[in-house]
Amino acid sequence: MTFITEKNKIYSIYTILYNEYGPQGWWPVDGKYFPENEKPFEIIVGAILTQNTSWQNADRALYNLRQKKLISPQKIICTKIDVLRTLIKPSGYYKQKAARLRAISLFFLKHLKEEVPKREDLLKVTGIGPETADSILLYAFHTPVFVVDAYTKRMFIRLDLVEKDDTYTDIQNIFLNSLPCDHSLFNEYHALIVKQGKEVCRKRPLCSICILRKKKVCSFNFFITGK
DNA sequence: ATCCAGGCGTTAT
DNA sequence: ATAACGCATGGA
Structure with a gap:
């Protein structure tokens, strides 16, 4: 019984x-952490692009960014906002999401060297709510949340x-x-x-x-x- | 044509 | 504190 x-x-x-x-x-459960490896940042970008959006659409936007070699905080900051918007258009909400990609890029350029970001700090970034923060922590940094x-x-x-x-x-x-x-x-x-x-x-x-x-x-x- | 998608920030109750 | 609304594309 x-x-x-x-x-x-x-x-x-x-x-x-x-x-x-x-x-x-x-997203893979092995591999190295950002910024040693660029894969985790791609996960972070994906987490934003898929907000209230099918993965298929998010992945198209991700594909465009990949083609242009823009999957890094530095590159995203340097890219003109109109270009960024156009590239991620398939993911929907493209104006908001372009701004959010910039915000998270800035965050990682400033705060992160090697260590895992704090959840409370992620939540202060515009466009990062609880689910996206936890997705980043879990899928990009292998934090058990x-x-x-x-x-x-x-x-x-x-x-x-x-x-x-x-x-x-x-x-x-x-x-x-x-x-x-x-x-x-x-x-x-x-x-x-x-x-x-x-x-x-x-x-x-x-x-x-x-x-x-x-x-x-x-x-x-x-x-x-x-x- | 309608509904839905791996939410979030803002504004109104 | 919680509810409602706008944001936008592509597929079923």
């Missing part, structure tokens, strides 16, 4: 999703593990208190949540194909009543 507590439920869900979907191949996004909230409300009015921090703490503190676990879990949120636990959910419902972790059930 085994009890499913809310704590190990969080971990069980990870296991089920991982077994179902496999590794998601998000759990990234919460709209998918996470929607999905875990349905799983009855999160309340409707829980804040970003509330939700984050639920995960941090339930999981071993491991950056590669957090990396993979967040990516799996995004996968599940996109394909199954959508705004209009497809409960009939949900692996979590099949495994009896989720009792939420959605029926289309009309038509």
